[in-house]
Amino acid sequence: MSRAPVVIKVGGALLEHPEAMAHLFASIAHIQTTRPVVLVHGGGPSVEQLMQALNLPSTKIDGLRVTPDEHMPYIGGALAGHVNKALCGQALSNKLTPVGLSLLDGNMVHCAPLDAKYGAVGRAQPGEPGLLLSILSQTMLPVISSIGADDTGRLLNINADQAAMVIAQLVGGDLLLLSNVEGVLDADKMLLTDLDEQTLATLYDNGVVTDGMRVKTDAALTAALALKRPVSIASWSASISAILHHETGTRIHPNALPNGERP
Structure with missing residues (x-):
């Protein structure tokens, strides 16, 4: 690591x-x-x-x-x-x-x-x-x-x-x-592990990500683009090691994900 x-x-x-x-x-x-x-x-x-x-x-x-x-x-x-x-x-x-x-x-x-x-x-x-x-x-x-x-x-x-x-x-x-949230959830309340700008836009358009979570994802995407590396949204009750090993939370990527990884 x-x-x-x-x-x-x-x-x-x-x-x-x-x-x-x-x-x-x-x-x-x-x-x-x-x-x-x-x-x-x-x-x-x-x-x-x-x-x-x-x-x-x-x-x-x-x-x-x-x-x-x-x-x-x-x-x-x-x-x-x-x-x-x-x-x-x-x-x-x-x-x-x-x-x-x-x-x-x-x-x-x-x-x-x-x-x-x-x-x-x-x-x-x-x-x-x-x-x-x-x-x-x-x-x-x-x-x-x-x-x-x-x-x-x-x-x-x-x-x-x-x-x-x-x-x-x-x-x-x-x-x-x-x-106090574990990450970004889909319409079925399941955790989405990896997102990029395009998939976020779809989630916004479909009303899946709104209000406070949209503020969080907008901030994470802005940071990911500036840092040129993924940014994680996760729970403060989770293990930091687990977040860093991508075992929990949602990673917002600065680059497009392969189609196979799209939610």
């Missing part, structure tokens, strides 16, 4: 599933004996809870959270603070050595604002890999929140799927998008 880093993206909803979180970090500890691992996370539920507690409006456009600059102290605190440190704490309990980071640390990711209608929401591209590679060389676990900054120092909220894709580009890693 490749010794390239494994980049794992999880949503902040993982914090609401303590058993799954403990299982994930135990699985990371196992795979880390043979391959470096990077964990990238979002934190939508924690942000939503904080916005409600502070009685602040929460609006989304095209699935992206509108983020006024005056909200960034709270959003940054939730993602780079509470969620990041909770994940680091769980890593410690599994005898791992976590290093809590944000996208701006070590200038590892360059960020710039998106359209002004989104506020302090940005896009990202790979920056300097030195810090991350140094941490990985010491068998530590980087735990990276999706908070970045532009070249003026303005803090930006970055979509966590995009953040994970950019980190995978930065280190040449295999990307796993993990959530």
Whole structure:
């Protein structure tokens, strides 16, 4: 198996599933004996809870959270603070050595604002890999929140799927998008193991893949095309080793599959 880093993206909803979180970090500890691992996370539920507690409006456009600059102290605190440190704490309990980071640390990711209608929401591209590679060389676990900054120092909220894709580009890693679903299911609720752009389009047209799963598959396809390698969608309760050996989950391929492999 490749010794390239494994980049794992999880949503902040993982914090609401303590058993799954403990299982994930135990699985990371196992795979880390043979391959470096990077964990990238979002934190939508924690942000939503904080916005409600502070009685602040929460609006989304095209699935992206509108983020006024005056909200960034709270959003940054939730993602780079509470969620990041909770994940680091769980890593410690599994005898791992976590290093809590944000996208701006070590200038590892360059960020710039998106359209002004989104506020302090940005896009990202790979920056300097030195810090991350140094941490990985010491068998530590980087735990990276999706908070970045532009070249003026303005803090930006970055979509966590995009953040994970950019980190995978930065280190040449295999990307796993993990959530509470085992992968992409067909019309009979059977797991589809391999998909490409054409088969996904058919699943969309037939109404088989919709809503949240379409968001996941769109993100995975975008990442697969950028990384020029398959990207896996799988459950955070699955063994990472099993995902990497293609025993579970769905792989989204950047190139067309042979006809015989089409679902």
